[in-house]
Amino acid sequence: MSVARAYGAIAIAALLLALLPVMVQSNTVINALVTAMIIALAAQGWNLLAGYGGQFSFGHAAFFGAGAYGNAILQTRYGINAYAAMLTATAIGAAVGAVIGYLSFRSGLRGSYFALITLAFAEVFRIIANATPFTGGAAGTLIKLQVSAANFQFASRAIYFWIILAIVTAVMFLMRGIERSRFGAYLVAVRENEDAAAALGVDTLDVKLKAIMLSAAMTALAGAFYVQYFLFVDSSIAFGTWISVEALLGPIIGGLGTVFGPLLGALALHFLGELAKAVAGRVLGIDLALFGILLVLIIAFARDGLQGLLTRLARLWRARRPA
Amino acid sequence: MTAPLLRVSNASKRFGGLLAVDNASLIVKAGGITGLIGPNGAGKTTLFSLISGFEPPTSGSIVFDEAEISGLSPHRRASLGIARTFQIVQPFAGLSVRENIAVGAYLHCRRRDEALDRAAVIAERVGLASRLDAPAAGLTVSARKRLExxxxxxTRPRLLLLDEVLAGLNPSEVRDIIPVIKAFVADGITILMVEHVMQAVMSLCDHVYVLAEGRMIAEGTPAEVTREPKVIEAYLGPGAAARIASGAASHG
Incomplete structure:
Protein backbone atom coordinates (compact mmCIF):
# COMPACT_ATOMS: atom_id res chain seq x y z
CA MET A 1 0.00 0.00 0.00
CA SER A 2 1.45 3.35 -0.99
CA VAL A 3 1.85 6.10 1.60
CA ALA A 4 -0.75 8.24 -0.15
CA ARG A 5 -3.32 5.45 -0.16
CA ALA A 6 -2.55 4.45 3.41
CA TYR A 7 -3.24 7.90 4.83
CA GLY A 8 -5.53 9.28 2.11
CA ALA A 9 -8.39 6.94 2.96
CA ILE A 10 -8.40 8.20 6.56
CA ALA A 11 -8.46 11.84 5.43
CA ILE A 12 -11.32 11.20 3.02
CA ALA A 13 -13.37 9.36 5.64
CA ALA A 14 -12.80 12.20 8.11
CA LEU A 15 -13.86 14.86 5.59
CA LEU A 16 -17.04 12.96 4.72
CA LEU A 17 -17.93 12.56 8.40
CA ALA A 18 -17.19 16.24 9.03
CA LEU A 19 -19.95 17.15 6.57
CA LEU A 20 -22.60 15.24 8.54
CA PRO A 21 -23.56 18.03 11.00
CA VAL A 22 -23.90 20.42 8.04
CA MET A 23 -26.41 18.12 6.34
CA VAL A 24 -28.29 16.93 9.42
CA GLN A 25 -29.18 19.54 11.99
CA SER A 26 -31.13 17.28 14.34
CA ASN A 27 -29.71 17.47 17.87
CA THR A 28 -30.62 13.84 18.50
CA VAL A 29 -28.61 12.67 15.50
CA ILE A 30 -25.57 14.79 16.35
CA ASN A 31 -25.79 13.66 19.95
CA ALA A 32 -25.74 10.03 18.79
CA LEU A 33 -22.80 10.80 16.50
CA VAL A 34 -20.76 12.37 19.30
CA THR A 35 -21.41 9.36 21.52
CA ALA A 36 -20.46 7.01 18.68
CA MET A 37 -17.21 8.88 18.13
CA ILE A 38 -16.36 8.75 21.86
CA ILE A 39 -16.88 4.98 21.69
CA ALA A 40 -14.79 4.87 18.50
CA LEU A 41 -11.92 6.57 20.35
CA ALA A 42 -12.14 4.18 23.31
CA ALA A 43 -12.34 1.33 20.80
CA GLN A 44 -9.19 2.53 19.01
CA GLY A 45 -7.40 2.18 22.33
CA TRP A 46 -8.74 -1.34 22.88
CA ASN A 47 -7.90 -2.29 19.30
CA LEU A 48 -4.26 -1.24 19.69
CA LEU A 49 -3.76 -3.58 22.64
CA ALA A 50 -6.03 -6.45 21.61
CA GLY A 51 -6.42 -6.20 17.83
CA TYR A 52 -2.75 -5.55 17.11
CA GLY A 53 -1.10 -6.82 20.28
CA GLY A 54 -3.32 -9.84 21.00
CA GLN A 55 -3.82 -8.92 24.68
CA PHE A 56 -7.58 -9.11 25.10
CA SER A 57 -8.68 -6.74 27.83
CA PHE A 58 -12.14 -6.99 29.32
CA GLY A 59 -11.63 -3.99 31.53
CA HIS A 60 -10.91 -0.96 29.42
CA ALA A 61 -13.43 0.77 31.68
CA ALA A 62 -10.52 1.09 34.12
CA PHE A 63 -8.82 3.49 31.70
CA PHE A 64 -12.00 5.18 30.49
CA GLY A 65 -12.97 5.83 34.10
CA ALA A 66 -9.49 7.07 35.04
CA GLY A 67 -9.78 9.64 32.26
CA ALA A 68 -13.37 10.54 33.14
CA TYR A 69 -12.85 10.97 36.89
CA GLY A 70 -9.42 12.50 36.34
CA ASN A 71 -10.90 15.24 34.20
CA ALA A 72 -13.92 15.86 36.44
CA ILE A 73 -12.01 15.92 39.73
CA LEU A 74 -9.14 18.07 38.45
CA GLN A 75 -11.65 20.69 37.33
CA THR A 76 -14.09 20.62 40.24
CA ARG A 77 -11.73 20.05 43.17
CA TYR A 78 -8.57 21.72 41.96
CA GLY A 79 -9.98 24.34 39.62
CA ILE A 80 -7.69 23.29 36.79
CA ASN A 81 -8.51 24.53 33.30
CA ALA A 82 -10.51 22.06 31.21
CA TYR A 83 -7.86 21.64 28.50
CA ALA A 84 -5.07 20.98 31.01
CA ALA A 85 -7.37 18.69 32.98
CA MET A 86 -8.17 16.59 29.90
CA LEU A 87 -4.49 16.23 29.02
CA THR A 88 -3.58 15.33 32.60
CA ALA A 89 -6.46 12.85 32.75
CA THR A 90 -5.09 11.21 29.60
CA ALA A 91 -1.69 10.90 31.26
CA ILE A 92 -3.32 9.45 34.40
CA GLY A 93 -4.98 6.86 32.18
CA ALA A 94 -1.60 5.93 30.69
CA ALA A 95 -0.16 5.59 34.20
CA VAL A 96 -3.02 3.30 35.27
CA GLY A 97 -2.31 1.29 32.11
CA ALA A 98 1.36 1.05 33.03
CA VAL A 99 0.56 -0.24 36.53
CA ILE A 100 -2.02 -2.82 35.40
CA GLY A 101 0.22 -3.81 32.49
CA TYR A 102 3.32 -4.18 34.63
CA LEU A 103 1.54 -6.28 37.25
CA SER A 104 -0.13 -8.61 34.77
CA PHE A 105 2.49 -8.91 32.01
CA ARG A 106 5.37 -9.20 34.48
CA SER A 107 3.70 -12.26 35.97
CA GLY A 108 3.09 -13.65 32.49
CA LEU A 109 -0.71 -13.40 32.43
CA ARG A 110 -2.13 -14.08 28.97
CA GLY A 111 -5.44 -14.80 27.27
CA SER A 112 -8.43 -15.22 29.54
CA TYR A 113 -6.33 -14.62 32.68
CA PHE A 114 -5.37 -11.19 31.40
CA ALA A 115 -9.01 -10.50 30.44
CA LEU A 116 -10.16 -11.44 33.95
CA ILE A 117 -7.54 -9.39 35.77
CA THR A 118 -8.45 -6.27 33.77
CA LEU A 119 -12.13 -6.86 34.50
CA ALA A 120 -11.27 -7.21 38.20
CA PHE A 121 -9.35 -3.93 38.21
CA ALA A 122 -12.23 -2.08 36.56
CA GLU A 123 -14.73 -3.52 39.04
CA VAL A 124 -12.58 -2.65 42.05
CA PHE A 125 -12.20 0.89 40.73
CA ARG A 126 -15.97 1.10 40.27
CA ILE A 127 -16.67 0.02 43.84
CA ILE A 128 -14.05 2.39 45.26
CA ALA A 129 -15.31 5.32 43.17
CA ASN A 130 -18.84 4.59 44.33
CA ALA A 131 -17.84 4.62 48.01
CA THR A 132 -15.31 7.44 48.38
CA PRO A 133 -16.36 11.04 48.99
CA PHE A 134 -13.33 12.18 46.95
CA THR A 135 -14.99 10.99 43.73
CA GLY A 136 -18.39 12.24 44.77
CA GLY A 137 -19.51 8.80 45.93
CA ALA A 138 -22.75 7.41 44.58
CA ALA A 139 -23.98 10.88 43.64
CA GLY A 140 -21.14 11.34 41.18
CA THR A 141 -19.36 14.52 40.19
CA LEU A 142 -20.92 17.36 38.27
CA ILE A 143 -18.88 19.88 36.28
CA LYS A 144 -20.35 23.36 36.49
CA LEU A 145 -22.01 24.51 33.29
CA GLN A 146 -20.12 27.58 32.07
CA VAL A 147 -20.37 27.70 28.31
CA SER A 148 -17.18 29.21 26.96
CA ALA A 149 -14.47 27.99 24.59
CA ALA A 150 -11.94 28.65 27.38
CA ASN A 151 -13.76 26.03 29.50
CA PHE A 152 -14.06 23.56 26.61
CA GLN A 153 -17.82 24.00 26.73
CA PHE A 154 -19.74 24.87 23.59
CA ALA A 155 -23.36 25.76 22.90
CA SER A 156 -23.38 23.82 19.64
CA ARG A 157 -23.16 20.05 19.69
CA ALA A 158 -21.63 20.13 16.21
CA ILE A 159 -18.46 21.68 17.63
CA TYR A 160 -18.08 18.77 20.05
CA PHE A 161 -18.55 16.45 17.09
CA TRP A 162 -15.86 18.15 15.01
CA ILE A 163 -13.42 18.10 17.91
CA ILE A 164 -13.92 14.43 18.73
CA LEU A 165 -13.77 13.65 15.01
CA ALA A 166 -10.43 15.46 14.78
CA ILE A 167 -9.11 13.47 17.76
CA VAL A 168 -10.29 10.16 16.27
CA THR A 169 -8.73 11.10 12.92
CA ALA A 170 -5.42 11.98 14.57
CA VAL A 171 -5.46 8.65 16.41
CA MET A 172 -6.18 6.84 13.13
CA PHE A 173 -3.18 8.55 11.52
CA LEU A 174 -1.12 7.51 14.53
CA MET A 175 -2.36 3.91 14.21
CA ARG A 176 -1.47 3.86 10.52
CA GLY A 177 1.99 5.12 11.44
CA ILE A 178 2.33 2.39 14.08
CA GLU A 179 1.24 -0.23 11.53
CA ARG A 180 4.12 0.83 9.33
CA SER A 181 6.74 1.04 12.08
CA ARG A 182 9.05 -1.35 13.87
CA PHE A 183 6.92 -1.07 17.00
CA GLY A 184 3.86 -2.13 14.99
CA ALA A 185 5.66 -5.11 13.49
CA TYR A 186 6.88 -6.17 16.95
CA LEU A 187 3.39 -5.76 18.41
CA VAL A 188 1.86 -8.03 15.78
CA ALA A 189 4.73 -10.51 16.22
CA VAL A 190 3.93 -10.65 19.96
CA ARG A 191 0.27 -11.30 19.12
CA GLU A 192 1.13 -14.11 16.73
CA ASN A 193 3.80 -15.86 18.80
CA GLU A 194 5.58 -14.48 21.85
CA ASP A 195 8.35 -17.07 21.99
CA ALA A 196 9.23 -16.70 18.33
CA ALA A 197 9.24 -12.91 18.75
CA ALA A 198 11.57 -13.12 21.77
CA ALA A 199 13.91 -15.39 19.82
CA LEU A 200 14.14 -12.69 17.14
CA GLY A 201 15.23 -10.08 19.65
CA VAL A 202 11.85 -8.59 20.53
CA ASP A 203 11.61 -7.37 24.13
CA THR A 204 8.06 -8.66 24.53
CA LEU A 205 7.45 -7.12 27.97
CA ASP A 206 8.57 -3.71 26.76
CA VAL A 207 6.38 -3.94 23.65
CA LYS A 208 3.32 -4.95 25.68
CA LEU A 209 3.88 -2.21 28.25
CA LYS A 210 4.19 0.47 25.58
CA ALA A 211 1.05 -0.87 23.91
CA ILE A 212 -1.05 -0.89 27.07
CA MET A 213 0.08 2.63 28.03
CA LEU A 214 -0.77 4.05 24.62
CA SER A 215 -4.02 2.07 24.54
CA ALA A 216 -5.00 3.28 28.01
CA ALA A 217 -4.17 6.88 27.08
CA MET A 218 -6.52 6.76 24.08
CA THR A 219 -9.35 5.23 26.08
CA ALA A 220 -8.76 7.68 28.96
CA LEU A 221 -8.99 10.59 26.53
CA ALA A 222 -12.34 9.18 25.41
CA GLY A 223 -13.43 9.14 29.05
CA ALA A 224 -12.22 12.69 29.63
CA PHE A 225 -14.11 13.87 26.55
CA TYR A 226 -17.24 12.01 27.66
CA VAL A 227 -17.26 13.95 30.93
CA GLN A 228 -16.56 17.20 29.13
CA TYR A 229 -19.53 16.56 26.85
CA PHE A 230 -22.08 15.40 29.45
CA LEU A 231 -20.54 17.37 32.37
CA PHE A 232 -21.36 14.51 34.70
CA VAL A 233 -19.72 11.29 35.82
CA ASP A 234 -20.58 8.57 38.30
CA SER A 235 -19.04 5.19 39.02
CA SER A 236 -21.28 3.14 36.75
CA ILE A 237 -20.67 5.45 33.79
CA ALA A 238 -16.92 5.70 34.33
CA PHE A 239 -16.02 2.16 35.38
CA GLY A 240 -19.13 0.25 34.27
CA THR A 241 -18.80 -2.85 32.10
CA TRP A 242 -20.83 -1.11 29.37
CA ILE A 243 -17.76 0.77 28.15
CA SER A 244 -15.47 -2.28 28.36
CA VAL A 245 -17.99 -4.12 26.18
CA GLU A 246 -18.55 -1.27 23.71
CA ALA A 247 -14.80 -0.74 23.36
CA LEU A 248 -14.33 -4.34 22.26
CA LEU A 249 -17.56 -4.83 20.28
CA GLY A 250 -16.68 -2.00 17.91
CA PRO A 251 -13.34 -3.41 16.71
CA ILE A 252 -14.58 -7.01 16.63
CA ILE A 253 -17.56 -6.05 14.48
CA GLY A 254 -15.67 -3.48 12.44
CA GLY A 255 -12.46 -5.44 11.91
CA LEU A 256 -9.94 -6.53 14.52
CA GLY A 257 -6.44 -5.13 14.16
CA THR A 258 -7.37 -2.67 11.40
CA VAL A 259 -7.27 1.12 11.46
CA PHE A 260 -10.87 1.51 10.30
CA GLY A 261 -12.35 -1.35 12.32
CA PRO A 262 -13.14 0.56 15.54
CA LEU A 263 -14.70 3.49 13.67
CA LEU A 264 -16.79 1.30 11.34
CA GLY A 265 -17.90 -0.88 14.23
CA ALA A 266 -18.81 1.98 16.55
CA LEU A 267 -20.79 3.78 13.86
CA ALA A 268 -22.56 0.60 12.71
CA LEU A 269 -23.48 -0.36 16.27
CA HIS A 270 -24.89 3.04 17.11
CA PHE A 271 -26.76 3.35 13.86
CA LEU A 272 -28.30 -0.10 14.41
CA GLY A 273 -29.01 0.59 18.05
CA GLU A 274 -30.88 3.78 17.23
CA LEU A 275 -32.71 2.05 14.40
CA ALA A 276 -33.79 -0.76 16.70
CA LYS A 277 -35.04 1.71 19.30
CA ALA A 278 -36.97 3.59 16.62
CA VAL A 279 -38.57 0.47 15.15
CA ALA A 280 -39.23 -1.57 18.29
CA GLY A 281 -40.21 1.46 20.28
CA ARG A 282 -39.94 1.00 24.00
CA VAL A 283 -38.91 -2.64 24.28
CA LEU A 284 -36.21 -2.27 26.89
CA GLY A 285 -32.80 -3.57 25.82
CA ILE A 286 -33.82 -4.28 22.23
CA ASP A 287 -30.60 -2.62 20.99
CA LEU A 288 -28.50 -4.90 23.20
CA ALA A 289 -30.31 -7.99 21.87
CA LEU A 290 -29.59 -6.74 18.36
CA PHE A 291 -25.90 -6.22 19.17
CA GLY A 292 -25.77 -9.83 20.36
CA ILE A 293 -27.31 -11.16 17.16
CA LEU A 294 -25.00 -9.00 15.06
CA LEU A 295 -21.96 -10.22 16.99
CA VAL A 296 -22.94 -13.85 16.39
CA LEU A 297 -23.49 -13.19 12.67
CA ILE A 298 -20.15 -11.37 12.30
CA ILE A 299 -18.22 -14.09 14.12
CA ALA A 300 -19.95 -16.81 12.09
CA PHE A 301 -19.77 -15.26 8.63
CA ALA A 302 -17.21 -12.43 8.63
CA ARG A 303 -14.32 -13.15 10.97
CA ASP A 304 -12.46 -10.15 9.61
CA GLY A 305 -15.38 -7.83 10.45
CA LEU A 306 -17.14 -5.20 8.37
CA GLN A 307 -13.85 -3.93 6.97
CA GLY A 308 -13.04 -7.40 5.61
CA LEU A 309 -16.60 -7.83 4.37
CA LEU A 310 -16.48 -4.50 2.50
CA THR A 311 -13.10 -5.35 0.93
CA ARG A 312 -14.42 -8.69 -0.26
CA LEU A 313 -17.61 -7.16 -1.66
CA ALA A 314 -15.56 -4.52 -3.48
CA ARG A 315 -13.36 -7.22 -4.99
CA LEU A 316 -16.42 -9.20 -6.03
CA TRP A 317 -17.99 -6.15 -7.61
CA ARG A 318 -14.82 -5.34 -9.54
CA ALA A 319 -14.56 -8.94 -10.76
CA ARG A 320 -18.19 -8.89 -11.98
CA ARG A 321 -17.68 -5.79 -14.06
CA PRO A 322 -16.51 -6.50 -17.62
CA ALA A 323 -12.91 -5.43 -18.01
CA MET B 1 44.36 -20.65 20.53
CA THR B 2 41.41 -18.25 20.32
CA ALA B 3 38.60 -18.43 22.86
CA PRO B 4 35.57 -20.45 21.77
CA LEU B 5 32.46 -18.59 20.63
CA LEU B 6 30.27 -20.52 23.07
CA ARG B 7 31.25 -22.38 26.20
CA VAL B 8 28.66 -24.23 28.28
CA SER B 9 30.20 -25.38 31.55
CA ASN B 10 28.59 -27.91 33.89
CA ALA B 11 25.07 -26.76 33.03
CA SER B 12 22.17 -28.49 34.75
CA LYS B 13 18.44 -28.03 34.44
CA ARG B 14 15.98 -29.56 36.83
CA PHE B 15 12.22 -29.65 36.24
CA GLY B 16 10.73 -30.81 39.55
CA GLY B 17 12.01 -34.37 40.02
CA LEU B 18 13.45 -34.64 36.51
CA LEU B 19 17.04 -33.70 35.84
CA ALA B 20 16.68 -32.87 32.13
CA VAL B 21 20.25 -31.67 31.68
CA ASP B 22 22.83 -33.08 34.08
CA ASN B 23 26.16 -31.29 34.36
CA ALA B 24 26.62 -30.94 30.61
CA SER B 25 29.52 -29.04 29.06
CA LEU B 26 30.26 -28.20 25.46
CA ILE B 27 32.37 -25.85 23.42
CA VAL B 28 31.49 -24.35 20.04
CA LYS B 29 34.44 -22.90 18.13
CA ALA B 30 33.84 -19.99 15.79
CA GLY B 31 33.20 -21.09 12.21
CA GLY B 32 31.88 -24.44 11.10
CA ILE B 33 29.05 -26.63 12.32
CA THR B 34 28.91 -28.43 15.65
CA GLY B 35 26.35 -31.18 16.06
CA LEU B 36 24.40 -32.20 19.14
CA ILE B 37 22.86 -35.64 18.87
CA GLY B 38 21.29 -38.10 21.23
CA PRO B 39 18.26 -40.37 21.64
CA ASN B 40 14.79 -38.93 22.13
CA GLY B 41 14.35 -37.29 25.50
CA ALA B 42 18.09 -36.83 25.99
CA GLY B 43 17.68 -33.15 26.85
CA LYS B 44 18.93 -31.64 23.59
CA THR B 45 16.10 -29.14 23.22
CA THR B 46 16.35 -28.22 26.92
CA LEU B 47 20.06 -27.54 26.48
CA PHE B 48 19.14 -25.33 23.51
CA SER B 49 16.66 -23.46 25.68
CA LEU B 50 19.39 -22.85 28.26
CA ILE B 51 21.71 -21.46 25.58
CA SER B 52 19.04 -19.26 23.95
CA GLY B 53 17.67 -18.06 27.29
CA PHE B 54 14.15 -19.49 27.28
CA GLU B 55 14.93 -21.47 30.46
CA PRO B 56 17.32 -20.38 33.21
CA PRO B 57 19.86 -23.07 34.12
CA THR B 58 19.57 -24.59 37.61
CA SER B 59 23.35 -24.40 37.81
CA GLY B 60 26.36 -23.96 35.56
CA SER B 61 27.55 -21.21 33.29
CA ILE B 62 27.05 -20.22 29.67
CA VAL B 63 29.68 -17.97 28.15
CA PHE B 64 29.20 -16.38 24.74
CA ASP B 65 32.07 -14.48 23.21
CA GLU B 66 33.84 -14.39 26.59
CA ALA B 67 30.84 -12.90 28.44
CA GLU B 68 28.60 -14.74 30.88
CA ILE B 69 25.08 -14.73 29.44
CA SER B 70 23.15 -17.19 31.62
CA GLY B 71 21.23 -14.37 33.34
CA LEU B 72 20.11 -12.64 30.13
CA SER B 73 16.65 -12.80 28.59
CA PRO B 74 16.17 -14.32 25.12
CA HIS B 75 15.85 -10.97 23.33
CA ARG B 76 19.11 -9.72 24.89
CA ARG B 77 20.87 -12.83 23.66
CA ALA B 78 19.37 -12.35 20.21
CA SER B 79 20.80 -8.85 20.03
CA LEU B 80 24.21 -10.22 21.09
CA GLY B 81 24.03 -12.49 18.06
CA ILE B 82 22.46 -15.78 19.18
CA ALA B 83 19.55 -16.86 16.99
CA ARG B 84 17.54 -20.05 17.24
CA THR B 85 14.98 -21.97 15.27
CA PHE B 86 12.27 -24.02 16.93
CA GLN B 87 11.84 -27.77 16.58
CA ILE B 88 8.10 -27.18 16.19
CA VAL B 89 8.09 -24.33 13.68
CA GLN B 90 6.57 -21.11 15.01
CA PRO B 91 5.65 -18.87 12.07
CA PHE B 92 3.71 -15.65 12.65
CA ALA B 93 0.72 -17.25 10.96
CA GLY B 94 -1.22 -14.07 10.25
CA LEU B 95 1.70 -12.41 8.44
CA SER B 96 3.18 -12.83 5.00
CA VAL B 97 6.56 -14.49 4.46
CA ARG B 98 8.16 -11.09 3.92
CA GLU B 99 6.64 -9.62 7.11
CA ASN B 100 7.76 -12.68 9.08
CA ILE B 101 11.36 -12.23 8.01
CA ALA B 102 11.18 -8.46 8.51
CA VAL B 103 10.50 -8.96 12.24
CA GLY B 104 13.98 -10.49 12.45
CA ALA B 105 15.48 -7.82 10.22
CA TYR B 106 14.12 -5.02 12.44
CA LEU B 107 16.66 -6.04 15.11
CA HIS B 108 19.35 -4.17 13.23
CA CYS B 109 17.41 -1.65 11.19
CA ARG B 110 14.74 0.70 12.36
CA ARG B 111 13.19 1.65 9.06
CA ARG B 112 10.38 -0.31 7.51
CA ASP B 113 11.48 -0.16 3.86
CA GLU B 114 14.99 -1.25 4.85
CA ALA B 115 13.65 -4.20 6.86
CA LEU B 116 11.31 -5.25 4.04
CA ASP B 117 14.10 -5.01 1.45
CA ARG B 118 16.40 -7.06 3.62
CA ALA B 119 13.63 -9.62 4.08
CA ALA B 120 13.37 -10.00 0.31
CA VAL B 121 17.12 -10.57 -0.02
CA ILE B 122 17.07 -13.22 2.71
CA ALA B 123 14.01 -14.95 1.24
CA GLU B 124 15.98 -15.28 -1.98
CA ARG B 125 18.85 -16.94 -0.11
CA VAL B 126 16.69 -19.62 1.50
CA GLY B 127 14.65 -20.22 -1.65
CA LEU B 128 11.44 -18.48 -0.61
CA ALA B 129 11.61 -15.61 -3.13
CA SER B 130 8.58 -16.85 -5.05
CA ARG B 131 6.46 -17.01 -1.88
CA LEU B 132 7.41 -13.56 -0.59
CA ASP B 133 3.85 -12.23 -0.25
CA ALA B 134 2.17 -15.54 0.56
CA PRO B 135 0.61 -15.86 4.02
CA ALA B 136 2.87 -17.88 6.30
CA ALA B 137 -0.09 -20.00 7.40
CA GLY B 138 -0.39 -21.51 3.92
CA LEU B 139 3.21 -22.73 3.58
CA THR B 140 4.24 -26.39 3.25
CA VAL B 141 6.30 -27.99 6.03
CA SER B 142 9.47 -27.62 4.00
CA ALA B 143 8.76 -23.93 3.29
CA ARG B 144 8.02 -23.32 6.99
CA LYS B 145 11.42 -24.76 7.88
CA ARG B 146 12.99 -22.41 5.37
CA LEU B 147 11.03 -19.54 6.90
CA GLU B 148 12.43 -20.42 10.36
CA THR B 155 18.76 -11.06 12.92
CA ARG B 156 22.37 -11.29 11.60
CA PRO B 157 23.40 -13.98 14.08
CA ARG B 158 26.95 -14.96 14.92
CA LEU B 159 25.77 -18.21 16.44
CA LEU B 160 22.78 -19.99 14.94
CA LEU B 161 21.09 -22.75 16.93
CA LEU B 162 19.19 -25.10 14.64
CA ASP B 163 16.73 -27.40 16.42
CA GLU B 164 15.95 -30.25 14.02
CA VAL B 165 15.41 -28.15 10.93
CA LEU B 166 15.56 -31.28 8.79
CA ALA B 167 13.04 -33.34 10.76
CA GLY B 168 9.87 -34.04 8.85
CA LEU B 169 11.42 -33.38 5.47
CA ASN B 170 11.67 -36.04 2.76
CA PRO B 171 15.12 -37.03 1.46
CA SER B 172 14.97 -34.75 -1.58
CA GLU B 173 13.93 -31.78 0.57
CA VAL B 174 16.82 -32.55 2.93
CA ARG B 175 19.17 -32.62 -0.06
CA ASP B 176 17.86 -29.22 -1.18
CA ILE B 177 18.21 -27.51 2.20
CA ILE B 178 21.75 -28.72 3.07
CA PRO B 179 23.46 -26.31 0.62
CA VAL B 180 21.47 -23.45 2.18
CA ILE B 181 22.90 -24.31 5.61
CA LYS B 182 26.41 -24.69 4.15
CA ALA B 183 26.09 -21.22 2.62
CA PHE B 184 25.43 -19.76 6.10
CA VAL B 185 28.77 -21.17 7.29
CA ALA B 186 30.51 -19.73 4.24
CA ASP B 187 29.16 -16.35 5.35
CA GLY B 188 30.90 -16.70 8.69
CA ILE B 189 27.95 -17.86 10.83
CA THR B 190 28.75 -20.51 13.41
CA ILE B 191 26.12 -23.22 13.75
CA LEU B 192 25.17 -25.56 16.57
CA MET B 193 22.59 -28.05 15.37
CA VAL B 194 20.42 -30.67 17.00
CA GLU B 195 19.68 -33.25 14.36
CA HIS B 196 18.33 -36.77 13.99
CA VAL B 197 18.96 -37.11 10.27
CA MET B 198 22.35 -38.85 10.59
CA GLN B 199 23.17 -38.54 6.90
CA ALA B 200 23.06 -34.74 7.38
CA VAL B 201 25.05 -34.84 10.64
CA MET B 202 27.78 -36.91 8.96
CA SER B 203 28.03 -34.60 5.95
CA LEU B 204 27.67 -31.24 7.74
CA CYS B 205 29.24 -31.38 11.18
CA ASP B 206 32.90 -30.95 12.02
CA HIS B 207 32.45 -31.92 15.63
CA VAL B 208 29.66 -33.78 17.40
CA TYR B 209 28.52 -33.98 21.02
CA VAL B 210 26.33 -36.84 22.19
CA LEU B 211 23.82 -36.27 24.96
CA ALA B 212 21.99 -39.15 26.66
CA GLU B 213 19.72 -38.86 29.70
CA GLY B 214 20.92 -35.32 30.20
CA ARG B 215 24.62 -36.23 30.36
CA MET B 216 27.25 -35.61 27.73
CA ILE B 217 28.56 -39.10 26.97
CA ALA B 218 30.85 -38.56 24.01
CA GLU B 219 32.34 -36.03 21.65
CA GLY B 220 34.53 -36.09 18.57
CA THR B 221 34.28 -36.15 14.81
CA PRO B 222 31.09 -37.75 13.45
CA ALA B 223 33.05 -40.87 12.49
CA GLU B 224 34.56 -41.17 15.97
CA VAL B 225 31.34 -40.85 17.92
CA THR B 226 29.43 -43.35 15.80
CA ARG B 227 32.08 -45.97 16.65
CA GLU B 228 31.96 -45.14 20.36
CA PRO B 229 30.41 -48.10 22.30
CA LYS B 230 28.71 -45.77 24.81
CA VAL B 231 26.94 -43.98 21.97
CA ILE B 232 25.78 -47.21 20.34
CA GLU B 233 24.43 -48.41 23.70
CA ALA B 234 22.63 -45.14 24.33
CA TYR B 235 20.72 -45.61 21.10
CA LEU B 236 20.33 -49.40 20.98
CA GLY B 237 20.40 -50.48 24.63
CA PRO B 238 22.99 -51.92 27.03
CA GLY B 239 25.21 -54.61 25.59
CA ALA B 240 24.42 -53.66 22.02
CA ALA B 241 27.97 -52.56 21.27
CA ALA B 242 29.40 -55.87 22.45
CA ARG B 243 26.83 -57.86 20.48
CA ILE B 244 27.57 -55.90 17.32
CA ALA B 245 31.29 -56.36 17.83
CA SER B 246 30.99 -60.11 18.44
CA GLY B 247 28.57 -60.46 15.56
CA ALA B 248 31.04 -58.75 13.29
CA ALA B 249 33.86 -61.00 14.60
CA SER B 250 31.97 -64.29 14.11
CA HIS B 251 30.92 -63.31 10.62
CA GLY B 252 34.40 -62.08 9.81
Missing amino acids: LARALA
Missing part, protein backbone atom coordinates in the same frame (compact mmCIF):
# COMPACT_ATOMS: atom_id res chain seq x y z
CA LEU B 149 15.92 -20.29 8.87
CA ALA B 150 15.21 -17.00 7.11
CA ARG B 151 13.83 -15.25 10.20
CA ALA B 152 16.78 -16.36 12.31
CA LEU B 153 19.20 -15.31 9.58
CA ALA B 154 17.59 -11.87 9.39
